[in-house]
Amino acid sequence: MALRFVIRNSQAHSPYGGDDEDPLAGVANLFDVSVAFIVALLIALFALFSAGKLLDPDSNVTLVKQSDNGEMEIITKQGTEIKVQKVTDKTLSGQGTRLGVAYQLADGQVVYVPEGGEVPTGAQ
Numbered sequence: 242m243a244l245r246f247v248i249r250n251s252q253a254h255s256p257y258g259g260d261d262e263d264p265l266a267g268v269a270n271l272f273d274v275s276v277a278f279i280v281a282l283l284i285a286l287f288a289l290f291s292a293g294k295l296l297d298p299d300s301n302v303t304l305v306k307q308s309d310n311g312e313m314e315i316i317t318k319q320g321t322e323i324k325v326q327k328v329t330d331k332t333l334s335g336q337g338t339r340l341g342v343a344y345q346l347a348d349g350q351v352v353y354v355p356e357g358g359e360v361p362t363g364a365q
Contacts, residue, residue: 295318300320301318301320302317303318313327313328340356341355341356
């Protein structure tokens with residue numbers, strides 16, 4: 242009779258039967274899985290966009306960014322120095338020295354040829 246009382250008493254405390262598990266334990270596991278997924282996604286995005294080079298103080302990186310309204314910016318990082326240049330279609334005037342000629346190929350690529358046909362060091 243005492244054994245029947247112990248079994249009946251333990252089942253009375255739990256709405257799910259004899260188990261005394263927390264019903265919210267599964268939610269905590271889902272939270273842990275989502276945090277691990279977010280960390281893995283951030284690591285994948287860093288690898289995809291080579292963002293590690295942006296954090297390296299010895300690297301040189303150049304990015305071209307275009308906004309929704311068509312405005313372009315050239316972001317250049319040399320070592321620890323970062324420069325942002327805005328590209329505009331405004332006509333400029335003034336004194337200067339001709340450095341060379343730029344040609345646009347059929348595929349849209351732009352090729353710069355220095356004045357006098359001299360090839361810069363390191364170029365082929």
